[in-house]
Amino acid sequence: MDKRRADFDRFVADSADTLLRTAYLIVWDLGEAEDLVQETFFDVARRWPRVHRMERPVAYARRILVNRALGGAGRRTQRRRELTASLSLEPVDEANAHGAIDQRDELAAALAELPPRMRTVLVLRYFLDLPEAEVAAAMKCSLGTVKSTASRGLARLEQALRPTHDPRSIPT
Amino acid sequence: MNQQLESDLRAVLRERAGTVPGTAAARVARVDYRPRTRRLRPPVALGATALAAAAAGAVALIVSLGAGTSSAFAGWTPTPTKAPPAQLAAAAAGCAGSPTADAPLKLTDTRGPFTFSIYADSQSSATCIKGPSNTAVHASGSSSPVRVPDDRILLTPAHVGSYQGPAFSLIDGRTGAGVSGVTLILADGTTVQATVDNGWYLAWWPGAEQVTSARLNTSAGVVMQNVSLADVCRSTAQSGSCAAKQGPPGSGTATSVDGGNAVRVPPGSGGSQ
Numbered sequence: 001m002d003k004r005r006a007d008f009d010r011f012v013a014d015s016a017d018t019l020l021r022t023a024y025l026i027v028w029d030l031g032e033a034e035d036l037v038q039e040t041f042f043d044v045a046r047r048w049p050r051v052h053r054m055e056r057p058v059a060y061a062r063r064i065l066v067n068r069a070l071g072g073a074g075r076r077t078q079r080r081r082e083l084t085a086s087l088s089l090e091p092v093d094e095a096n097a098h099g100a101i102d103q104r105d106e107l108a109a110a111l112a113e114l115p116p117r118m119r120t121v122l123v124l125r126y127f128l129d130l131p132e133a134e135v136a137a138a139m140k141c142s143l144g145t146v147k148s149t150a151s152r153g154l155a156r157l158e159q160a161l162r163p164t165h166d167p168r169s170i171p172t
Numbered sequence: 173m174n175q176q177l178e179s180d181l182r183a184v185l186r187e188r189a190g191t192v193p194g195t196a197a198a199r200v201a202r203v204d205y206r207p208r209t210r211r212l213r214p215p216v217a218l219g220a221t222a223l224a225a226a227a228a229g230a231v232a233l234i235v236s237l238g239a240g241t242s243s244a245f246a247g248w249t250p251t252p253t254k255a256p257p258a259q260l261a262a263a264a265a266g267c268a269g270s271p272t273a274d275a276p277l278k279l280t281d282t283r284g285p286f287t288f289s290i291y292a293d294s295q296s297s298a299t300c301i302k303g304p305s306n307t308a309v310h311a312s313g314s315s316s317p318v319r320v321p322d323d324r325i326l327l328t329p330a331h332v333g334s335y336q337g338p339a340f341s342l343i344d345g346r347t348g349a350g351v352s353g354v355t356l357i358l359a360d361g362t363t364v365q366a367t368v369d370n371g372w373y374l375a376w377w378p379g380a381e382q383v384t385s386a387r388l389n390t391s392a393g394v395v396m397q398n399v400s401l402a403d404v405c406r407s408t409a410q411s412g413s414c415a416a417k418q419g420p421p422g423s424g425t426a427t428s429v430d431g432g433n434a435v436r437v438p439p440g441s442g443g444s445q
Contacts, residue, residue: 008205010246014285014304016201018258021189030192037200045205107184126178127185129257158177 247284
């Protein structure tokens with residue numbers, strides 16, 4: 001029992017940082033990310049006798065994290081929209097804004113506006129560098145869904161970086 | 173798909189992940205998640221902190237690797253490992269605010285969940301350590317320009333032992349221009365491969381085992397160097413700190429490679445930087 005408990009403590013210590021940063025990129029809010037990771041660890045702790053025998057417990061934890069993150073995505077998206085609306089006090093001069101804002105800032109802003117599932121695919125793929133198959137496992141979806149979602153996500157980001165008068169449509 | 177976009181996306185994600193304060197993950201990791209059942213004992217305290225001070229060269233280190241003493245070095249490997257982007261981002265974030273954070277990054281050494289980084293400019297250097305318990309460790313000191321022969325390395329006399337908790341040893345320093353690989357041989361026969369980059373090398377290992385020799389891959393082939401504490405005391409003129417050599421873990425020790433002929437040169441006289 002002591003060894004199992006020590007294994008769990010080590011698992012928490014080793015994975016907390018990456019899980020927290022991943023959660024933060026998925027939900028775009030540090031407070032919620034901390035809550036998510038804590039909920040994830042509580043789940044893992046309850047199942048630890050089984051999880052610790054898995055080849056990669058962190059993959060299991062990641063699946064729980066993603067599932068929880070996307071489960072509450074609707075509430076979070078709504079809350080962020082409300083916050084965004086309350087903060088938009090001045091009209092923005094689009095032309096000047098594009099000249100002044102660094103492209104990476106625009107990319108970050110575009111990422112924040114992506115649908116949660118789309119952003120999650122991109123985070124798992126481009127932040128954690130997970131193979132598509134592992135992304136699919138974490139999100140409990142097919143490989144094809146991961147590929148198409150990633151492709152559409154990148155297209156949306158690319159579109160967001162173009163001048164606003166670009167008539168091409170934004171994939172949804 | 174646009175490779176530039178993918179590259180920018182990785183950078184943006186790393187950058188944003190790097191804004192998560194180091195204390196946040198530590199806070200998350202400190203929570204006791206185990207279910208309350210009769211079979212489980214009260215939680216073991218996490219985050220054991222170690223404090224280390226290294227003598228010589230005005231080097232001062234504050235070390236806190238945390239995560240409990242028994243597993244403080246879990247995941248350590250004798251050869252450097254490839255760090256996932258998230259780990260590097262976490263290290264960069266944890267090192268922000270270190271004493272010489274403005275100095276350029278010279279080298280990053282990763283072994284399992286541990287990331288050591290050297291920041292240095294012509295005046296000072298710092299070693300920043302990021303362990304899995306999310307506690308950053310900083311080392312800072314002055315770094316006078318040195319000239320290192322092409323096929324030799326200079327070992328900064330900065331063996332580090334812990335003050336509380338398990339000991340570990342750290343060596344970093346400059347390499348000659350022809351050195352592409354460094355393997356340290358310890359007194360117990362084990363070997364530790366250093367990370368070599370940018371004219372610097374770094375290696376560390378759990379415990380306080382002394383270095384006895386170093387195997388260097390150079391442009392002229394493999395070169396062996398023996399270790400002599402006396403040599404580094406001469407070459408770095410650190411007789412005061414060298415007097416405290418060979419102390420127990422935690423006292424700070426000093427080591428260098430014999431035959432390195434590393435010569436301290438005055439600032440501005442063209443030393444290797």
